[in-house]
Amino acid sequence: MNLSLTGEQLTIEQIREFLADKGTVEISTDALERVKASRKxxxxxxxxxxTIYGITTGFGLFSDVLIEETQYNQLQVNLIRSHACGVGTPFSQDVALVMMVLRLNTMLKGHSGVTTDLVEQLVFFINERIIPVIPGQxxxxxxxxxxxxxxxxxxxxGEGRVYYKGTEQNSEDVLKQLNRQPHQLQAKEGLALINGTQAMTAQGVINYIEAESIAYQxxxxASLTHQALxxxxxxxxxxxxxxxxxxxxxxxxxxxxxxLEGSGHTTRQGQVRVQDAYSLRCIxxxxxxxxxxxRHVKEVLEKEMNAANDNxxxxxxxxETLVISGGNFHGQPVAFALDYLKLGISELANVSERRIERLVNPQLNGELPAFLSPEPGLQSGAMIMQYAAASLVSENKTLAHPASVDSIPSSANQEDHVSMGTIGSRHGYMMLENTRNVLAIECIIALQAVELKGADRLSPKTKEKFEEYRTFVPAITEDRQFHKDIKEVSDYLKKVAYKG
Structure with missing residues (x-):
């Protein structure tokens, strides 16, 4: 896929296709002209x-410190070096790649004042898949x-670490391999690169893509569970x-x-019982x-993906021309949306775990074996898979605490309110992985339950899913290391997210 960036109309679906197809980016002619005009x-x-902030002055509390004309470019290099204080596990390569795409798209709006050389360097990194190693915290x-x-x-x-062709290397070394020069930062460019919400937004886009997919999955x-019960x-x-x-x-x-159309396992009200439990009835x-x-989160993210949010x-x-110091870099709108997204993710796991309990509990599962064990007592069957699901759901409840309600002043109280949106984005992805594992557990157990009830009576559409997943998730004929099954199903569900 060739993704044409304009600064105006980038969508999450385009990002999904770009990632799935290992696509490239190109810059529209109009967007490049806007870049040139703002640079002038x-x-x-x-x-x-x-006297303009970040161009001829220092940053943050140092915004009133004037910089010598000969040091404007060095100011930008110093900014990048001093601010590269990230720690912890790096963002995924997909997130880092999307981060570059979003930062480039913002520059193309023509309000950032960068050179075409910087734009071209970003295009080169994206298309060659030179992915910066970006600590997550x-x-x-x-x-x-x-x-x-x-x-x-x-x-x-040329001063950072990157992933390139499956290995982590020094950026300078990779550029030498490709006969490419490191970019020489010009006035305003360091600030234009880092004053924005692209880390939280990029992680948020990945969260959205995978959350929407797992909700459909x-x-x-749940339809398998419905039929088993x-x-x-x-x-x-x-x-x-x-x-x-x-x-x-x-x-x-x-x-x-x-x-469920055409299933021989479903019932009508009053046929077996009048009402189902909420975990089935209220799906x-x-x-x-x-x-x-x-839907709400998608709207917020797509607005931010096409926003000018530097300073x-x-x-x-x-x-006339205006150069205005504002606060579009403040991540509050995105932070709220990402915390909201966590709630939507959390409840998919919560209700899935309740369905799991109904499948394994002999008092609730309609005469299926306790824990679907092939030999109750000698073999535990799905007993501890339900434990694992319960643990993941409980962990999600702690991660669901909104990051956006917190704020700690920084830069000697010049920056006295912050959004903490990037924390929310990272926690959201942790919750998403937990949720995907819970649904993988429900899938494994539901496959077993419907097989015990009679897979031949499944609805045609769920019979296809049954046969698809049975190719790599065998029936439970004896106890085995179920963590392998959980990982395989979870990985498969994740892969589906980028297939559309």
């Missing part, structure tokens, strides 16, 4: 020695994602959901009926609410 304004500021989510983006910038100037997994389909009747005025709830109900309400969350911002208004 920076050069005029330099020539006229105007250290950002406050205001004044931009300063520490993470500084590590990105270090790679561009949760429906057919002889669930009642009446609760999914569209009349029930239309009167709730929730398009997401109604859509989930319709998809559940579609998954449209619970899953639908998560989709509602995801200062440059505006060419024809007869």
């Amino acid at each position: 304004i920076v050069e005029r500021i330099i020539n006229e020695q105007e 250290g950002s406050l989510g205001a004044s931009g994602d300063l520490a993470p983006l500084s590590h990105l910038a270090l790679a561009l100037i 949760a429906e057919w997994i 002889n669930g009642i389909t009446d609760a999914y009747n569209e009349n029930v959901h239309i009167v709730r005025n929730s398009e997401d709830q109604t859509a989930v109900a319709a998809r559940m009926l579609d998954w 449209p309400q619970i899953h639908g609410a998560s989709f509602q969350v995801f 200062p911002l440059i505006f060419d208004q024809g007869d």
Whole structure:
């Protein structure tokens, strides 16, 4: 896939396709002209020695310190070196790659004042898949994602570490291999690279892609459970959901009926019981609410992906130009959305674990063996898989605490309120991985349960899923190391996220 960047219309779906297809980026002609025009304004500021934050002055508390004209470029290099204070496990390579794409897209809006050389360096890194090693911790989510983006910038100037062709190397060494020069930072460019929300937004985009996918996967997994427990389909009747005025709830109900169409295991109300437990009966309400969350988060993320969020911002208004110090780097809107996303992810795991309990509990599972054990007593079967799911759900509850309610002043109280949005993005991904593992456990147990009930009576659509997953998840005929099954199913569910 060839992704044409304009600074205006980038979507999450385009990012998903770009990652899935190992695509390349190109710059639209209009966007490149905007970059050139904004750079001319920076050069005029330099020539006229105007007092403009981050171009002719220091940063943060040092914003009133004027810099000598001969040191403007060194100021930018010093900024990157001093701000590269990230620690901890690096962001995934996909997140770091998306970070570069988003930072480039912001520059193309024509408000950042960077050179075309910097734009071309970013394009080169993206298309050659030279991925900066970016530690995941250290950002406050205001004044931009300063520490993470500084590590990105270090790679561009040949001073950082990168992943290239499967190994971690020095950026300078990789550039030499490719006969490419490190970028020489010009006035304003260091600040333009790091004053932005691209770390939290990039991780948020990955969170969204995988969360939406796992929510769809949760429906057919729940449909297997529904059939194993002889669930009642009446609760999914569209009349029930239309009167709730929730398009997401109604859509989930319709998809559940579609998954269950033609099943010999489902029942009608009063046939076996009058009502199912909430974890079956309320799947449209619970899953639908998560989709509602995801729709809102997508809207926020796509606005931010196409936003000018560095500082200062440059505006060419024809007869005059404006260079304004503002606060678009503050991540609060994204931070709120990413914390909200965590709630939608969490509940998919919560309700899945309750369905798992119904499958393994002999008092609830409709005469299936306790823990679906092939030899109850001698063999434990799925007993501890439910323990693992319960542990993951409990961990999610602690991670769901909103990062955005916290703030610690920085830069000697010049930056006295911050968003902590990048923490929320990282915790969200941890929750997503936990949730995917919970659903993998439900999948393994539901496969076993429907096999015991009779896979030949499954609905045609879920029978296809049964046969697909049985190719790598064998039936439980004796106790084995189930952690291997859980990982294999979880990895498979993750891979599906990028297939559309």
